[in-house]
Amino acid sequence: MxxxxxxxxxxxxxxxxxxxxxxxxxxLIQGLARRGARNLRVISNNxxxxxxxxxxxxxxxxxxHVVAAFPGPGATYFQQQFDAGEVELELVPxxxxxxxxxxxxxxxxxxxxxxxxxxxxxxxxxxxxxxGKRYILEQALGADYAxxxxxxxxxxxxxxxxxAARNFNPIMATAAKITIVEVDEVVETGTLDPETIVTPSIYxxxxxxxxxxxxx
Amino acid sequence: MxxxxxxxxxxxxxxxxxxxxxxxxxxLIQGLARRGARNLRVISNNxxxxxxxxxxxxxxxxxxHVVAAFPGPGATYFQQQFDAGEVELELVPxxxxxxxxxxxxxxxxxxxxxxxxxxxxxxxxxxxxxxGKRYILEQALGADYAxxxxxxxxxxxxxxxxxAARNFNPIMATAAKITIVEVDEVVETGTLDPETIVTPSIYxxxxxxxxxxxxx
Amino acid sequence: xxxxxxxxxxxxxxxxxxxxxxxxxxxxxxxxxLIAAYVPKDVVVYFHSENGILxxxxxxxxxxxxYDLVDAMKVPVTLVPGAAYFSQVDAHVMTRGGHLDICxxxxxxxxxxxxxxxxxxxxxxxxxxIGGAMDISVGAEKLIVTMxxxxxxxxxxxxxxxxxxxxxxxxxxxxxxxxxxxxxxxxGLVLREVAPGFTPxxxxxxxxxxxxxxxxxxxxxxxxx
Amino acid sequence: xxxxxxxxxxxxxxxxxxxxxxxxxxxxxxxxxLIAAYVPKDVVVYFHSENGILxxxxxxxxxxxxYDLVDAMKVPVTLVPGAAYFSQVDAHVMTRGGHLDICxxxxxxxxxxxxxxxxxxxxxxxxxxIGGAMDISVGAEKLIVTMxxxxxxxxxxxxxxxxxxxxxxxxxxxxxxxxxxxxxxxxGLVLREVAPGFTPxxxxxxxxxxxxxxxxxxxxxxxxx
Numbered sequence: 001m002x003x004x005x006x007x008x009x010x011x012x013x014x015x016x017x018x019x020x021x022x023x024x025x026x027x028l029i030q031g032l033a034r035r036g037a038r039n040l041r042v043i044s045n046n047x048x049x050x051x052x053x054x055x056x057x058x059x060x061x062x063x064x065h066v067v068a069a070f071p072g073p074g075a076t077y078f079q080q081q082f083d084a085g086e087v088e089l090e091l092v093p094x095x096x097x098x099x100x101x102x103x104x105x106x107x108x109x110x111x112x113x114x115x116x117x118x119x120x121x122x123x124x125x126x127x128x129x130x131x132g133k134r135y136i137l138e139q140a141l142g143a144d145y146a147x148x149x150x151x152x153x154x155x156x157x158x159x160x161x162x163x164a165a166r167n168f169n170p171i172m173a174t175a176a177k178i179t180i181v182e183v184d185e186v187v188e189t190g191t192l193d194p195e196t197i198v199t200p201s202i203y204x205x206x207x208x209x210x211x212x213x214x215x216x
Numbered sequence: 217m218x219x220x221x222x223x224x225x226x227x228x229x230x231x232x233x234x235x236x237x238x239x240x241x242x243x244l245i246q247g248l249a250r251r252g253a254r255n256l257r258v259i260s261n262n263x264x265x266x267x268x269x270x271x272x273x274x275x276x277x278x279x280x281h282v283v284a285a286f287p288g289p290g291a292t293y294f295q296q297q298f299d300a301g302e303v304e305l306e307l308v309p310x311x312x313x314x315x316x317x318x319x320x321x322x323x324x325x326x327x328x329x330x331x332x333x334x335x336x337x338x339x340x341x342x343x344x345x346x347x348g349k350r351y352i353l354e355q356a357l358g359a360d361y362a363x364x365x366x367x368x369x370x371x372x373x374x375x376x377x378x379x380a381a382r383n384f385n386p387i388m389a390t391a392a393k394i395t396i397v398e399v400d401e402v403v404e405t406g407t408l409d410p411e412t413i414v415t416p417s418i419y420x421x422x423x424x425x426x427x428x429x430x431x432x
Numbered sequence: 433x434x435x436x437x438x439x440x441x442x443x444x445x446x447x448x449x450x451x452x453x454x455x456x457x458x459x460x461x462x463x464x465x466l467i468a469a470y471v472p473k474d475v476v477v478y479f480h481s482e483n484g485i486l487x488x489x490x491x492x493x494x495x496x497x498x499y500d501l502v503d504a505m506k507v508p509v510t511l512v513p514g515a516a517y518f519s520q521v522d523a524h525v526m527t528r529g530g531h532l533d534i535c536x537x538x539x540x541x542x543x544x545x546x547x548x549x550x551x552x553x554x555x556x557x558x559x560x561x562i563g564g565a566m567d568i569s570v571g572a573e574k575l576i577v578t579m580x581x582x583x584x585x586x587x588x589x590x591x592x593x594x595x596x597x598x599x600x601x602x603x604x605x606x607x608x609x610x611x612x613x614x615x616x617x618x619x620g621l622v623l624r625e626v627a628p629g630f631t632p633x634x635x636x637x638x639x640x641x642x643x644x645x646x647x648x649x650x651x652x653x654x655x656x657x
Numbered sequence: 658x659x660x661x662x663x664x665x666x667x668x669x670x671x672x673x674x675x676x677x678x679x680x681x682x683x684x685x686x687x688x689x690x691l692i693a694a695y696v697p698k699d700v701v702v703y704f705h706s707e708n709g710i711l712x713x714x715x716x717x718x719x720x721x722x723x724y725d726l727v728d729a730m731k732v733p734v735t736l737v738p739g740a741a742y743f744s745q746v747d748a749h750v751m752t753r754g755g756h757l758d759i760c761x762x763x764x765x766x767x768x769x770x771x772x773x774x775x776x777x778x779x780x781x782x783x784x785x786x787i788g789g790a791m792d793i794s795v796g797a798e799k800l801i802v803t804m805x806x807x808x809x810x811x812x813x814x815x816x817x818x819x820x821x822x823x824x825x826x827x828x829x830x831x832x833x834x835x836x837x838x839x840x841x842x843x844x845g846l847v848l849r850e851v852a853p854g855f856t857p858x859x860x861x862x863x864x865x866x867x868x869x870x871x872x873x874x875x876x877x878x879x880x881x882x
Contacts, residue, residue, distance in 0.1 A: 019520060020502045021499055070563040071559045072561060082558070093562050094524065099521060099528075101521070103327070106753060108327050120598070131325065139346075161411075163498065163500040171520065190739055195378075197741035200741040200743065202705075203756065235745060236708055236727045236728070262786075285788055287785075295783050295784065298783070310745070311792030314746035321531075322525040330796075331796075331825075332795075334823060335825065335826070379726040381725040383709055387745065413517075416518065418526060
């Protein structure tokens, strides 16, 4: 576990999968807490639940900047540091957060979006009328590392997920230089049905088997 | 079969799934040939193989305009009509053809693309430098109808595909006002595994069961 | 006896009547989250959750929770037959791409032209959070906002122009409150129904922009009065 | 005895040596399509097909063809363990997004700065076809072009500037021909290897731009000579 995250340097950009308590790579997060890398720039739908999920990294003051859609009322450490001006936040609509990651993985540098037109989200962004409708320009969003959670991997790195724990994980796998996945179990290559693989092995760099941790 | 395509009017924009002989909705195509709608604008990776696949629609002179990545040397009727100036062609790189459809389905009106920069594909398109690299602006591509081929549907319209016959079909399902799917079999709703559904029912409007036709 | 405004449950009950059979529906936080319980027995609708579910069923029974199967509010739920899982990015292809038939969100303010503010009270502590509301508002084929007609301190929430941070502009089709059902049209706000016992004049009084209405505005149909 | 240029099979054999163990690889039409047969036994590579396969195995045996499992040239193929299916749009997330390690395409012309022309001969009849070549060329982490050094009528194909319609600009890393292995660098073309029996001068003669090279240019290593 600690080996898998041992090369994450200070200042790294790291994405974390998970939504609504499901699909968080909690063992990898705790490994990163032990590793102690600082000044991290993180990308995640939310900012932790107490000490759980990303909470421990905020508690340890390892995070300097966060891109999130919904930091969450339970993100105690983040909220304290945000109110104190100790952590920077870029607040992004959830679908656009996903879409910007997908664009990065797909080699698309920027795209026009209808979301946020006329709102605070549009501030500082180019606006353009296309076929009579207003849009804003959104930029691709990539990372140095993606920490994701899957259900099962084969030895080659093909992944399947479990129920709504899929959420951000497959898209983050495509948007980072190094994707590290935490899984419940590893199976022999060739035993996952090629029709049902959600994340092909090409997107996975490291696999760690660990018992899932659920933060209610 | 003929009922499923009975409302396709003259001048309709129709997408057709299929690539390399696999995943073509050949029964629907032949239904459209019998229906006889004319002046069609079609979107398809290729332009038929003799009378097969889209060939019959070109033979019947039902198509006025085509957006394709690789019309193909076997597209006899298309090539004749193209050389005679009787059909218009917009030639699009294959990945960009997919990506423009996905953008349409995803509510993205336009995106910047690295593909085709400095080539004939860039002609007439806005070029822009983003983070030091050259890109061109590509527009979303939608249709009135998508004719697609899947392996199995449940009664609600959830779809799974078979092997490489998946190709363009799932993405076209998201990019048309009306999606009509030809399948090998229909199963009871609830019998497809929710983890393995590739096209959720929300994208499917009509289902037709028919024995697949393969054009070598 | 003073006239009673609708309860939150009654707002939800009325909103449920807006769901046609076979519709694909997303429900937001707050009152919308109460609506599923009021869908009429003869109507089947498919609930979408932006974390990657189409076809959510009721909340999981105590003891049967699966914390990998939760809705966008972290509540353990169940599936109906024909449900599918997908990623969050594909979930938002559905919202932003206009594939859902009806979305119902809570609201802090709605303007005359259908602008919605629902994610942040100005001056509130903390970072706030947008979540999926902006994507949903922009993409919804039909967007219904359910909310109390007035804020807790009596302010009007249906306003000429929103003063709260916006979620999306010109996105709301219908507002359902504890006093009325109001449609947003190109000709302005149209009062479609009033809460039982209330008059159009009383609704107008609590509404900043001018409401248009026919001579006889019917009362909302509710089973529970 | 006149010196023999490499055969197409020998070009493929040399190109196969460029594939490192574990690489994800896309092979295009023409000579690239011959390469899979020459991958050394101790090297495992995973072949990508733009119609939605990662982990293609050899061509299907006669009588065992499945016409739902074909490569981008319509040839019935097989899978290796660990293969996956996906849609064409996801296949091109892999090409354009830079996820493939090596792509090998055929070529009509390659320029000094690595521009590639490989989809259309000017003046040819018919509509032509781009296929996936532009997406692959732009996105490839490393792009190798395999082709004959000269056209059938003896024209040079490695040129100062392409006169044929371009596939992509500044995309080629290495050119492998029946005469040489040439790297495209920021300092121009560098002759890395020559075909057995040929001299750098002889290669230069058939190459329009100036080739740089070290004093001793080795011969290509081939099992079949």
